[in-house]
Amino acid sequence: xxxxxxxxxxxxxxxxxxxxxxxxxxxxxxxxxxxxxxxxxxxxxxxxxxxxxxxxxxxxxxxxxxxxxxxxxxxxxxxx
Numbered sequence: 001x002x003x004x005x006x007x008x009x010x011x012x013x014x015x016x017x018x019x020x021x022x023x024x025x026x027x028x029x030x031x032x033x034x035x036x037x038x039x040x041x042x043x044x045x046x047x048x049x050x051x052x053x054x055x056x057x058x059x060x061x062x063x064x065x066x067x068x069x070x071x072x073x074x075x076x077x078x079x080x
Contacts, residue, residue, distance in 0.1 A: 009041040010072055012049055018073070025075040042072035 013021050021043050024030075030037035048071050053060055 007040070008069075009037075010044050010068060011041065012044045012046055015045040015047050018043060018045060022073075022075045026077055038074075038076040041075055042069075043075055044068065044072050 011021055011025070025038050025041055025043075052067075052071055056063060
């Protein structure tokens with residue numbers, strides 16, 4: 001771990017692994033970090049990433065990294 005690092009993280013995995021990825025990110029070891037891993041790490045289903053890149057085509061090289069936030073899924077547990 002790098003102290004005071006302030007970057008967004010994304011995990012790309014097969015769609016059917018979504019529950020497993022989110023469960024692993026929410027393990028107590030990672031939830032105790034400051035800030036907790038689920039606050040800055042998001043999940044991207046592979047099919048969604050592939051679809052977005054196909055729609056954008058060659059223009060993907062001109063996209064800002066923030067466009068990923070539009071389809072990345074939060075890994076934070078629901079507060080219900």
